[in-house]
Amino acid sequence: xxxxxxxxGSSSFKFQAYEMPEAKVLISGNxxxxxxxxxxxxxxxxxxxxxxxxxxxxxxxAFNILMEELxxxxxxxxxxEIKGVGHRVVQGGTKYDxxxxxxxxxxxDIEEYSVLAPLHNPAGIMGIRASQxxxxxxxNVAVFDTAFHQTISPENYIYPLPYELMEKYKIRxxxxxxxxxxxxxxxxxxxxxxxxxxxxxxxxxSGASISAIKNGKCINTxxxxxxxxxxxxxxxxxxxxxxxxxYMINSLGMTAEEVDKMMNKQSGxxxxxxxxxxxxxxxxxxxxxxxxxxxxxxxxxxKVINHIAMYYMELGGCDAIVFTAGIGERSVPIREDILEHxxxxxxxxxxxxxxxxxxxxxxxxxxxxxPVYVIPTDEEFMIAKDTYDLAI
Ligand code: ADP
Numbered sequence: 001x002x003x004x005x006x007x008x009g010s011s012s013f014k015f016q017a018y019e020m021p022e023a024k025v026l027i028s029g030n031x032x033x034x035x036x037x038x039x040x041x042x043x044x045x046x047x048x049x050x051x052x053x054x055x056x057x058x059x060x061x062a063f064n065i066l067m068e069e070l071x072x073x074x075x076x077x078x079x080x081e082i083k084g085v086g087h088r089v090v091q092g093g094t095k096y097d098x099x100x101x102x103x104x105x106x107x108x109d110i111e112e113y114s115v116l117a118p119l120h121n122p123a124g125i126m127g128i129r130a131s132q133x134x135x136x137x138x139x140n141v142a143v144f145d146t147a148f149h150q151t152i153s154p155e156n157y158i159y160p161l162p163y164e165l166m167e168k169y170k171i172r173x174x175x176x177x178x179x180x181x182x183x184x185x186x187x188x189x190x191x192x193x194x195x196x197x198x199x200x201x202x203x204x205x206s207g208a209s210i211s212a213i214k215n216g217k218c219i220n221t222x223x224x225x226x227x228x229x230x231x232x233x234x235x236x237x238x239x240x241x242x243x244x245x246x247y248m249i250n251s252l253g254m255t256a257e258e259v260d261k262m263m264n265k266q267s268g269x270x271x272x273x274x275x276x277x278x279x280x281x282x283x284x285x286x287x288x289x290x291x292x293x294x295x296x297x298x299x300x301x302x303k304v305i306n307h308i309a310m311y312y313m314e315l316g317g318c319d320a321i322v323f324t325a326g327i328g329e330r331s332v333p334i335r336e337d338i339l340e341h342x343x344x345x346x347x348x349x350x351x352x353x354x355x356x357x358x359x360x361x362x363x364x365x366x367x368x369x370x371p372v373y374v375i376p377t378d379e380e381f382m383i384a385k386d387t388y389d390l391a392i
Contacts, residue, residue, distance in 0.1 A: 001391065002026070002081045004138075005383040007088040008127030010119060011035055013062060016380040017075055017082075020388040023381055026075045031062040041065065045073050059123075063130035084139045085131045086387030088379065090120035090176065090227075092144030099147065099386035102128055102140040110142065116174070116225065141387040148178030151217040159224075175221035177203045177325075180377040181211040182218075184324045187360070187375050189216065191320075198315040200308055203377065204334070205325030206234035206277065210304065212311035220314055222307050228264055231303045234277035237267035238303065272296040279327045279334060286333070301334060305341045312345065318370050321347075323363075324377040330357045335374075345369055 001021075007014040016028040029043025039056035042049065056062050070076050087102070091113040100106055107125060114121040128140055157173040158166050165171040181201045189195050199213040208231040211221040222230025222238075232238045240263075248254045254262075262271075270277035273296040275285055282300075285293025312318050321342075327334055332355055339349040346369030354363040356374055364372045 001083050001388060002076060003384045003387050003391065004082055004085045004131075005088075005380040005387070006085055006127050006131065007380070007383075008059060008123045008130075010123045013059060013123075013127055014380070015066060016384070017070065018381070018384040018388075020384060023384070027070065027073060028380070031056060031066070034059060034062055043069065045075070059126040059130040060133055063127075063134045067134055079135050080137050082135055082138045084141060084387040084391035085135065086141045086143050086383035087124055087127050087131070088145065088179070088383055089124040089142045090145045091117035091174065092142070092146045093170065093174070094150065096142070096144045097147050097150035099141055099143045099390065101390050102142050106142055116170070139387075139391055141383075141390050143179060143383045143386050145176045145178050146174045148182040149173075149175030149211075149218050149221050152220060156220045171225055173221070173224040175209070175211070175218070176223045176227045177207070177209045177211075178218070178221075179379045179382045180324060181209075181213065181221070183379065183382045184322045184375045184377055185211075185213045185216065188320050188322050188373060191360075191373065197319045198317055199320050199322065200311045200315070200318055201322045201324065202304060202308070202328055203325045204231075204304070204323065204327035204331075207236070208233045208238075208304075208325070208327070210307040210311065212315050214315055220311060231307065232272075232300050233268045234279075235265050235268045235270045237263045237271065269296045269300060272299060279331050283331065283333050297334070297337070301337045301341065304338050308338075308342065318345075321370055321372045323372070323374050329374055329376050332357070335363065339363065339372065342370075342372070347372060 003018045003020045005016045011034045012030060012032050014030040017026040018024060019026055027043055027045045029041060031041040033039040034056045040051060040053045042051040054065055067079055076082060089110055093113045095109060110121050110125055131140055180203045184201050185199050188199055189197055195216050201213060202210045207227055209221055209223045212219050228236045230238050245259055248259045249256060268277060269282050273282055273285060273292045275281060275293060282293045282296050286297050323335055336354055339347060348365045348368040349363050350365050358376050360375050362371055362373050
């Protein structure tokens with residue numbers, strides 16, 4: 001059965017077509033700059049990369065072109081072969097603790113939750129509408145970033161604000177990257193050969209979050225109401241003293257929008273280093289002895305360590321730690337520094353084993369108190385799997 005996995009952003013969308021249940025990737029790619037000048041798309045098929053320019057006015061334009069390419073490249077002979085389209089939806093509120101087949105009431109809910117994810121949920125809906133329009137015979141499935149975190153208990157999801165804010169306005173922790181944390185934790189359990197485990201999963205990409213997972217269920221995660229909490233990230237500040245916001249508004253005369261933009265787009269690695277939001281540039285700066293890059297690197301590592309320590313206590317121990325996403329899968333120096341700090345827990349790593357990039361592997365030694373693994377995440381596969389399960 002052919003399944004399409006879609007991750008729509010406001011001006012882009014990534015796709016991957018699978019033959020399921022084998023999980024064979026048939027084609028993958030992305031459309032960029034939708035609705036802007038210079039729009040284009042690129043895809044990979046049979047190991048070959050192809051890039052084309054196209055006038056993409058809407059997500060529907062992109063979807064139509066994708067269908068043409070699927071036929072032209074013989075991924076399908078007939079569009080009816082695509083039985084399901086899985087959509088990444090960032091915010092599913094408290095209602096959705098698992099993936100669901102999309103109908104109008106689900107779309108209405110996704111629209112309603114847009115206040116909590118104003119950049120992401122409307123883009124998800126554009127992807128869903130485009131799919132409904134272009135391949136009406138396929139089922140559409142919503143796979144929520146927040147679903148895996150719905151097992152978190154009130155002690156961890158309620159903020160110490162007046163209780164009514166949670167009741168009336170749903171101001172609480174939701175958590176994000178759930179599909180990724182679920183995927184790597186399931187892989188880790190497969191490696192350990194059991195499911196009664198205590199895991200700490202570190203998704204370190206341009207957005208970054210850490211989760212504590214006990215017996216396959218998430219008990220805490222570092223992102224909150226929005227994806228700007230917990231760790232320091234590429235351009236996001238993560239946890240800061242909340243009163244800094246009112247201070248910037250009242251004493252520095254900034255508007256709420258300016259503060260929001262600063263905290264989301266001009267902070268994190270970029271804000272501290274003054275150089276870049278990309279960990280590769282920060283590491284190059286560290287090698288050159290750039291003080292602000294060294295500071296940004298050290299701060300990033302410190303926040304990761306703090307969360308690992310916190311979750312170690314909360315889980316009452318830990319059977320394995322997992323690194324994933326861009327930085328977690330590929331940054332040897334950041335991982336090494338984190339592993340150094342973990343020695344206080346009896347973690348022993350191997351410099352040689354820690355050289356791996358973008359592949360599954362253990363980076364600790366046999367006598368390490370906790371094994372630490374690199375497991376490349378695969379959210380697209382998770383989306384396709386849930387869609388297939390609901391389509392059969
Ligand atoms: P996103 O969160 O946007 O999905 P990724 O998980 O792909 O992103 O992570 C992207 C980030 O990973 C980049 O911004 C960069 O900071 C980091 N990254 C990618 N490759 C490397 C590398 N070789 N070394 C260090 N950092 C890397």
